[in-house]
Amino acid sequence: MQLTARALASHTSGDAGTTDMEVLARLCGHSPRQTAELLDRLTASHTLTARHHHRETDEVVWYPPQQHGSVSIDRTDCGPHMTCG
Numbered sequence: 001m002q003l004t005a006r007a008l009a010s011h012t013s014g015d016a017g018t019t020d021m022e023v024l025a026r027l028c029g030h031s032p033r034q035t036a037e038l039l040d041r042l043t044a045s046h047t048l049t050a051r052h053h054h055r056e057t058d059e060v061v062w063y064p065p066q067q068h069g070s071v072s073i074d075r076t077d078c079g080p081h082m083t084c085g
Contacts, residue, residue, distance in 0.1 A: 004028045004038040005047055008062055018061045021053060 007027045011017045025035040039062065042048045051062040 001038055001041055001045075001047075004030075004035065005042060008042070008048070008064070012062070012064055015066075016061055016063050018059060021058045021060050024060055 004024075007024060008017055011019045011024070021032045021035065025032045028035055028038070030038065036053060039048065039051045039053075039060070043051055046065060049063040049065050051060065053060050
């Protein structure tokens with residue numbers, strides 16, 4: 001999980017991060033399925049606020065917790081492929 005969290009941090013800019021699932025999986029040394037499971041675990045542990053995998057484009061978007069301020073994600077936007085923590 002720590003390696004995945006570090007890989008996500010290196011691809012995060014501002015309030016969100018994004019990359020291709022294949023790229024993230026390769027950076028972490030896991031299969032895309034294993035990487036998706038790790039993203040779920042990071043969301044459950046509140047290391048990520050939410051994450052979304054666009055299966056059509058294979059793009060993964062994630063949202064780290066806000067360090068300062070009170071910006072939050074509108075939970076009503078959580079779709080069938082979005083994990084909101």
